[in-house]
Amino acid sequence: MTKRIIIGVLAGLALLGCESETGVRLVVRTDIPVPADLDAVTVTVFAGADATAPFDRQNTFDNLTAADFPLTVGVTPGAVYKTWVLFRVQGILGNDVVVERWVLTEFTSGEIKEVVVELQNACLANLCTDAPGQECVDGACAAAPRPTDWLSACGDTVLDADEDCDDGNTTAGDGCSPTCEIEAAVCGNNVVETGEQCDDGNTDNGDGCSSTCRTEGPECGDLRVDAPGEECDDGNTNSGDGCENDCQFTCDTDTDCADTDQCTADVCATVALGQNCTNDIDEGAACDDGNDCTDGEECDAAGDCLGGTNTCECDPTGADTCEADNGDDDPCNGTLICDDATSACIVDDTTILAVDDPCDNGVFCDGVDTCQGDPIACTSPGDPCDTCQTCDETGDACTTNTGSCFIAATCYADGADDPTNACRECSSATSQTDWSPVASGAACDDGDACTTGETCDGAAVCTGGTSVCTCDPLADTCEADHGDGDPCNGTLVCTTTTPNVCEVDPATVGAVDDPCDDGLDCNGGDTCQTGTSGLECTHDAVSPCLSCETCTDTSPTGHTCARNSGFCIIAGTCYARGTIHTANPCHVCDDVAPADPTNWSNVSDGTPCDDALYCNGVDTCATGACGHANAPCDPASCFGTCDEGTDTCATAACYIATACYAPGDDNPANPCEECVPATSRAAFSAKPDLSPCDDALFCNGVDTCTTGVCGHAGDPCAPTSCFGACLEASDACTTSACYIGAACYAPGDDNPTNSCQECVPGTSTTAWTNKANGVVCAGDADACTLDTCSAGTCAHTAGCTDSVVELDDHTVRFCVTDAACATAVGAACTEVNVPGEWTTTPWDTTSNAMTACTGYYAFTSPALTPGSHCYKFLGNRTTTNVWFPDPGAGADCGVGPTYCDPSGLNTNCRYTAL
Numbered sequence: 001m002t003k004r005i006i007i008g009v010l011a012g013l014a015l016l017g018c019e020s021e022t023g024v025r026l027v028v029r030t031d032i033p034v035p036a037d038l039d040a041v042t043v044t045v046f047a048g049a050d051a052t053a054p055f056d057r058q059n060t061f062d063n064l065t066a067a068d069f070p071l072t073v074g075v076t077p078g079a080v081y082k083t084w085v086l087f088r089v090q091g092i093l094g095n096d097v098v099v100e101r102w103v104l105t106e107f108t109s110g111e112i113k114e115v116v117v118e119l120q121n122a123c124l125a126n127l128c129t130d131a132p133g134q135e136c137v138d139g140a141c142a143a144a145p146r147p148t149d150w151l152s153a154c155g156d157t158v159l160d161a162d163e164d165c166d167d168g169n170t171t172a173g174d175g176c177s178p179t180c181e182i183e184a185a186v187c188g189n190n191v192v193e194t195g196e197q198c199d200d201g202n203t204d205n206g207d208g209c210s211s212t213c214r215t216e217g218p219e220c221g222d223l224r225v226d227a228p229g230e231e232c233d234d235g236n237t238n239s240g241d242g243c244e245n246d247c248q249f250t251c252d253t254d255t256d257c258a259d260t261d262q263c264t265a266d267v268c269a270t271v272a273l274g275q276n277c278t279n280d281i282d283e284g285a286a287c288d289d290g291n292d293c294t295d296g297e298e299c300d301a302a303g304d305c306l307g308g309t310n311t312c313e314c315d316p317t318g319a320d321t322c323e324a325d326n327g328d329d330d331p332c333n334g335t336l337i338c339d340d341a342t343s344a345c346i347v348d349d350t351t352i353l354a355v356d357d358p359c360d361n362g363v364f365c366d367g368v369d370t371c372q373g374d375p376i377a378c379t380s381p382g383d384p385c386d387t388c389q390t391c392d393e394t395g396d397a398c399t400t401n402t403g404s405c406f407i408a409a410t411c412y413a414d415g416a417d418d419p420t421n422a423c424r425e426c427s428s429a430t431s432q433t434d435w436s437p438v439a440s441g442a443a444c445d446d447g448d449a450c451t452t453g454e455t456c457d458g459a460a461v462c463t464g465g466t467s468v469c470t471c472d473p474l475a476d477t478c479e480a481d482h483g484d485g486d487p488c489n490g491t492l493v494c495t496t497t498t499p500n501v502c503e504v505d506p507a508t509v510g511a512v513d514d515p516c517d518d519g520l521d522c523n524g525g526d527t528c529q530t531g532t533s534g535l536e537c538t539h540d541a542v543s544p545c546l547s548c549e550t551c552t553d554t555s556p557t558g559h560t561c562a563r564n565s566g567f568c569i570i571a572g573t574c575y576a577r578g579t580i581h582t583a584n585p586c587h588v589c590d591d592v593a594p595a596d597p598t599n600w601s602n603v604s605d606g607t608p609c610d611d612a613l614y615c616n617g618v619d620t621c622a623t624g625a626c627g628h629a630n631a632p633c634d635p636a637s638c639f640g641t642c643d644e645g646t647d648t649c650a651t652a653a654c655y656i657a658t659a660c661y662a663p664g665d666d667n668p669a670n671p672c673e674e675c676v677p678a679t680s681r682a683a684f685s686a687k688p689d690l691s692p693c694d695d696a697l698f699c700n701g702v703d704t705c706t707t708g709v710c711g712h713a714g715d716p717c718a719p720t721s722c723f724g725a726c727l728e729a730s731d732a733c734t735t736s737a738c739y740i741g742a743a744c745y746a747p748g749d750d751n752p753t754n755s756c757q758e759c760v761p762g763t764s765t766t767a768w769t770n771k772a773n774g775v776v777c778a779g780d781a782d783a784c785t786l787d788t789c790s791a792g793t794c795a796h797t798a799g800c801t802d803s804v805v806e807l808d809d810h811t812v813r814f815c816v817t818d819a820a821c822a823t824a825v826g827a828a829c830t831e832v833n834v835p836g837e838w839t840t841t842p843w844d845t846t847s848n849a850m851t852a853c854t855g856y857y858a859f860t861s862p863a864l865t866p867g868s869h870c871y872k873f874l875g876n877r878t879t880t881n882v883w884f885p886d887p888g889a890g891a892d893c894g895v896g897p898t899y900c901d902p903s904g905l906n907t908n909c910r911y912t913a914l
Helices: 322-326 478-482
Strands: 005-007 023-030 040-047 055-061 071-075 084-093 096-106 112-119 134-137 140-143 264-271 274-281 336-338 345-347 370-372 377-379 389-392 397-400 404-407 410-413 421-427 431-437 492-494 502-504 526-531 534-539 549-553 559-563 567-570 573-576 584-588 618-622 625-629 654-656 659-661 670-676 680-686 702-706 709-713 738-740 743-745 754-758 785-790 793-798 803-806 811-815 858-860 870-873 882-885 910-913
Touching: 023 040, 023 084, 040 071, 084 112, 096 112, 096 134, 322 336, 322 345, 397 404, 404 421, 478 492, 478 502, 584 618, 584 625, 654 670, 670 702, 670 709, 754 785, 754 793
Parallel strands: 005 071, 023 112, 404 431, 654 680
Antiparallel strands: 023 071, 040 055, 040 084, 084 096, 134 140, 264 274, 336 345, 370 377, 389 397, 404 410, 421 431, 492 502, 526 534, 549 559, 567 573, 618 625, 654 659, 670 680, 702 709, 738 743, 785 793, 803 811, 811 910, 858 870, 870 882
């Protein structure tokens, strides 16, 4: 329901030309329950430049609901008042005023001013009647506003500070005197005055109102439950609060509270002073979503019927027979279609109708069908025919019964007169759908006050009669004295012959459809039409203004059109506030200042729109135009080209959360998800089960993926007899042992199968650790090899051992390149070339030529001949001389710092430190 708007123009007052856009708009709001505690609002408008005769007009809004608020009343200034306007706003329940407010404001030239007033729940039934000239605000009485030049006037219904009462008249004896003073109550005068509970016009007892004007028997609203007759009494006569205005409970059983919502628990609950309905959401209650293919639906916390198990399967690749096989043929709850993703029959949301939408169940005689209820269904109101008709299902029509007429959607019995023309009647034998003329001579009234004895002429016209109005033909005041002002039925004139009587001038009588003028523009075009008393000037109620304008008649003739609040008028067409331009989704009707109600306004920047293209990106409004940004296939390096036909991007990559990922790239936030373009290019896909992952925890075991989630299994510290407890902080077990191949090893234990590996728990408790390179390892039984570790493997380097010499601080092994190592001590040797600089002997005075290249001093034996020398190695003065064979002339012993010749000049021998 649209908000109610009444433009209360103060009638008969011309608008000032320069002030055509000047006015006041009153907006009425309320927090009072409607219609339970408030069912009507009356607004009285007082306005005037001089307070002696303030103009007033009253607008009443009745049959209100909460959706009708806010109410709006507008006024414009006129000729006899120019300065102020005063509003009196009264909230009504039943026939009683329960709340009242006053609003005072002034006109501002060139502006339409808006003022707001609220009828407050806190002021219900507090009318401040004990304090004249006051109103209730926030529950307390305060001085009601008045203009500075306001003059109190007794009888204007306004209770001012100098008045004890004001009942809207100056009649004595009704409880309020002609000077607005309270009169002593007079019981029996049929007026309920102050101090009286009732007054039935007599002073009899036993008739419900006693001789002292006190209510006899139960009195509803006195906070006392009187029996018999009253179920409750809450101290008021309001409806809908648990105790009605007849002091009966608002409800007696839960059935009285039933609504159309299947997700509410409808309960007649006990309240403070009565019984009232509650309709709270019944979360979890069984319900029906209207889909015949679902079972077990329940009401959720929001009151919606959801869930349920789908019991209808279908083939999305074949013919869609969901509606044919499983539908209920009800057009309101939607059509069943086959869901491609689940192969189940679901309701197509776009086919669901709304409450009050028209539908058709295929039956004519049950009335015009509409969608109603929850779940929604096509509902029939009943027999569409009137009381004088019989429904014909075969012909889809209502046939009028014999002896009756059905004219202008109303039933009439034979002989019934036309309410608008006494010379026409229902004659079913002549016509059952139109009026028939009555017989000639039947009495009638032509509406002319100056004629009597008129009769029908048989053609549905009232004629004849005798004139009874005498007149003076010279003055001829017939029309002024006796005319009805209607231009269609002719003008009364005074006859010039005696007796001088008033008669209708035939020349002035109009014909049906002749134009006429009733003096008002806003009620539409006027033509002469047949009425109850002949031809009458009748308006067609077609306003000369647009549908969103309020028409105001101006004097002497003419009218003005004022745009109503909440509408725009653009290019001569009315649009409601918020209407989107059909040709531009970024233009909207906005009549709120500073917007221009005569042109389209821009919607807020960023409002979504749609240019029907995919490849140019997300569409939003900017300065009134539908633009786009963030093309879906950017960056091109990730997505490639955009296909407008399929609304997709040609890519083998994934674009997720503004980042590009190649196929196989992990989700940075989940090691069990990766980019798989064939599955999805906009989201990560789950890796195959058992793919390795890491949940950043040590003690829960080995991590692997399961359905896209990183899980774990096993205990890294099992068996605990070897490893002890698991330490998450250090990713270790509380142990100094190794558990390898189901066996426990102490620190330093060798790998039984590899002497170059050992147990080092500080490095690993579950695997062997390589020993340092160069560590001696198990020999290969070959005296001519050097056995040492290298990268965890025992290596055997070739070399011949001649002998070992113990020196002062270390041991020296001498080798030659003879792989067989066959040369023995004392065997013949070949003299080698010895550098001349090595001929010194630091330990004795014997000067012998140095013939060895060991890096130490060696002496030749005089017993040996040149060419077969052997060398005596002298360790120090106390060591035994040890003889070595000459390595043979020309033997290549290598060069470098590891050989016996530090200078690198001799290449015949070397030594190795043990």
